[in-house]
Amino acid sequence: MTGDTMTADEQLQPAGHGLLERGVMRPVEQRMVAALYVEPKGCYVDVPGVDPWDEARDARKYAGPHPVVAHPPCQRWGRFWHGSTRKPHQYKLGDDGGCFEAAFKALKRYGGVLEHPAHSKAFEAFCILKPQQGAGWQFDREHGVWVCYVEQGHYGHASRKATWLIACGMQRRELPELNWTKGEQRLPAWMVERYGYEKARRIGVVAMIGGKDKTAKRNATPEPFRDLLLSIARRAH
Numbered sequence: 026m027t028g029d030t031m032t033a034d035e036q037l038q039p040a041g042h043g044l045l046e047r048g049v050m051r052p053v054e055q056r057m058v059a060a061l062y063v064e065p066k067g068c069y070v071d072v073p074g075v076d077p078w079d080e081a082r083d084a085r086k087y088a089g090p091h092p093v094v095a096h097p098p099c100q101r102w103g104r105f106w107h108g109s110t111r112k113p114h115q116y117k118l119g120d121d122g123g124c125f126e127a128a129f130k131a132l133k134r135y136g137g138v139l140e141h142p143a144h145s146k147a148f149e150a151f152c153i154l155k156p157q158q159g160a161g162w163q164f165d166r167e168h169g170v171w172v173c174y175v176e177q178g179h180y181g182h183a184s185r186k187a188t189w190l191i192a193c194g195m196q197r198r199e200l201p202e203l204n205w206t207k208g209e210q211r212l213p214a215w216m217v218e219r220y221g222y223e224k225a226r227r228i229g230v231v232a233m234i235g236g237k238d239k240t241a242k243r244n245a246t247p248e249p250f251r252d253l254l255l256s257i258a259r260r261a262h
Contacts, residue, residue: 056259058137061087061095061128068251069094075255085127092194092261093137094254095128096246097121102147119150126151129191133168136194136261138254140246143174143187156189158207162200169193171200179204181247190254194261201257 055074061084063069069077076091078084087093101121119125125147132139141147148155154165156172163172170193177186185208192200246254 057091058255058258059087059091059093059135061093061131062097062124064245068246068248072251072255084131085123087127087131089131089135092135092258093128093131093139094251094258095132095137095139097124097128097139097141097147099142099145099147102145102150103142104144118146129153132191132193133170137192137258139191140254141189141191143189145189148189153191158187159205161202161205162192162197164197165191171195171197173203173205175203175205176208177247177250178208179206180250180253182250190257192257195257199260201253203253 057074057076059076059078060069061078063077063079065077065079065081067077067079069075078087084095084097098121101116101119102125125141128139129151131137143158144155147153153168153170154163154172156163156174158174161173164170165172170191172192173190175188175190176182177188178184
């Protein structure tokens with residue numbers, strides 16, 4: 026990819042589809058992207074133009090040369106970083122084996138985009154600008170990266186799933202305009218009736234997903250959001 030801004034049609038193309046060369050209408054080779062810290066059977070696997078790095082490959086060892094879409098583990102950086110409320114402080118804040126640090130270094134070296142839950146404590150730990158909701162892309166001068174707040178619910182997730190993104194390797198005009206709005210609360214009537222609004226809101230829709238694959242479903246990246254992240258990473262230069 027060059028540094029030219031993608032058209033709206035190009036932004037919306039599925040991950041595995043190359044752009045069409047104007048005039049001759051033949052596919053143009055898609056730029057390779059390394060997807061770091063992904064599930065071995067997740068949405069990045071078997072996607073053309075994507076090199077997936079799951080736990081077995083150890084994404085901390087990634088040494089380029091492609092831009093990245095990074096999903097470093099968030100368990101030790103989130104609201105319940107300490108573990109279960111029944112066993113407080115069984116874990117140490119930020120004890121992720123160096124995954125976030127390695128992902129952030131790879132992002133700044135090779136370009137791309139990094140995704141973490143909104144209000145991740147990793148941003149404070151690494152002195153990264155905390156994006157403001159509804160403010161679009163904001164520039165972190167210290168690190169030379171762009172940050173933003175976006176909700177994955179606008180891109181196919183079952184819940185709002187507030188998210189912070191860090192993008193590196195592109196200018197502001199090359200970054201897409203996302204849906205910056207706050208999504209509506211998605212609480213089914215039975216949840217509100219059973220738990221009351223406040224408790225149902227705290228529990229959240231995704232937390233009520235059951236079954237043997239419940240964790241994977243809760244953490245999964247929706248394909249439309251995956252495609253958006255890949256399109257951002259391919260703009261890096």
